[in-house]
Amino acid sequence: MRWRRGLPRQVAEALASAGHGVSVIETEGPGTAGRIARRRIEEGADLILALGGDGTLNELLPGVAHTAVPLAVIPGGTANVLSRELGLGVSAIKAARRLGECVPLRVPLGVLKCEAEAEPRYFLLMAGVGFDAHIVYRLNLPLKAKAGQLAYWIGSLREFLRRLDEFQVEANGELFTCSFALASRVQNYAGYLRIARRVSLPKQEFETVLFEGGSALRYYLKYLAAVWTGRTANVKGMTFVRAKSVRFSGPAGQRVYVQVDGEYAGRLPATVALEPDALTLLVPPEYAKRA
Numbered sequence: 001m002r003w004r005r006g007l008p009r010q011v012a013e014a015l016a017s018a019g020h021g022v023s024v025i026e027t028e029g030p031g032t033a034g035r036i037a038r039r040r041i042e043e044g045a046d047l048i049l050a051l052g053g054d055g056t057l058n059e060l061l062p063g064v065a066h067t068a069v070p071l072a073v074i075p076g077g078t079a080n081v082l083s084r085e086l087g088l089g090v091s092a093i094k095a096a097r098r099l100g101e102c103v104p105l106r107v108p109l110g111v112l113k114c115e116a117e118a119e120p121r122y123f124l125l126m127a128g129v130g131f132d133a134h135i136v137y138r139l140n141l142p143l144k145a146k147a148g149q150l151a152y153w154i155g156s157l158r159e160f161l162r163r164l165d166e167f168q169v170e171a172n173g174e175l176f177t178c179s180f181a182l183a184s185r186v187q188n189y190a191g192y193l194r195i196a197r198r199v200s201l202p203k204q205e206f207e208t209v210l211f212e213g214g215s216a217l218r219y220y221l222k223y224l225a226a227v228w229t230g231r232t233a234n235v236k237g238m239t240f241v242r243a244k245s246v247r248f249s250g251p252a253g254q255r256v257y258v259q260v261d262g263e264y265a266g267r268l269p270a271t272v273a274l275e276p277d278a279l280t281l282l283v284p285p286e287y288a289k290r291a
Contacts, residue, residue, distance in 0.1 A: 053077010
């Protein structure tokens with residue numbers, strides 16, 4: 001952790017040596033990153049650079065959405081899904097040195113609306129309902145700070161031992177029942193898995209992957225093996241749906257949770273939709289070409 005505390009200074013030095021002018025500003029606590037970004041944009045900043053994980057990026061979205069100022073990522077979190085998706089890897093210093101070659105790419109943002117929450121919430125990467133959201137909701141945060149992704153694996157073991165909550169998903173006029181739904185904007189999941197394989201950030205749709213079954217032990221080991229080997233086509237119990245909006249609803253009195261970009265975001269009923277032309281993201285040129 002000592003190295004992590006020195007990481008902002010090391011990244012700033014790497015950027016300065018490449019000719020970039022940098023102001024380092026620490027967040028003031030959870031939920032403050034967006035306000036800081038908006039203030040810096042109003043003061044004339046021409047780039048918001050996030051050093052952190054996918055949760056930090058999510059917090060920044062309200063501050064940079066629908067502005068002309070680009071957002072760029074330097075990996076410093078647990079899974080670093082966006083950095084891996086873009087091909088930047090997980091080295092903060094190497095990613096900082098590549099900043100000058102990155103190009104702007106305009107992308108839509110996901111918007112989550114939970115009926116139990118007063119305000120909608122932006123997300124960039126994905127929304128998960130059910131299985132993985134319950135892991136996030138019950139996550140041991142001190143363990144995550146010390147052990148990183150191990151905390152998620154320990155949380156997933158608890159889900160394997162309980163009966164999973166099933167809920168309904170409505171997309172493109174069709175109704176489905178499942179225990180895990182992933183409405184994704186990226187192919188990468190958890191840093192090393194590829195679940196949604198036909199989507200990219202500029203596309204104006206989600207690839208929603210639905211997993212059936214109330215028993216994780218009975219069904220989810222099969223799903224994990226299929227995802228791990230890349231053989232998800234025609235797997236019984238897995239359904240792939242491409243849609244611009246998706247609605248989720250659960251049985252009355254049953255709490256089914258939602259996560260966005262790896263952060264707890266509320267419970268059902270909920271809807272996800274896309275807000276087009278919402279964010280400018282700095283990406284490596286090779287990602288812009290293939291996306």
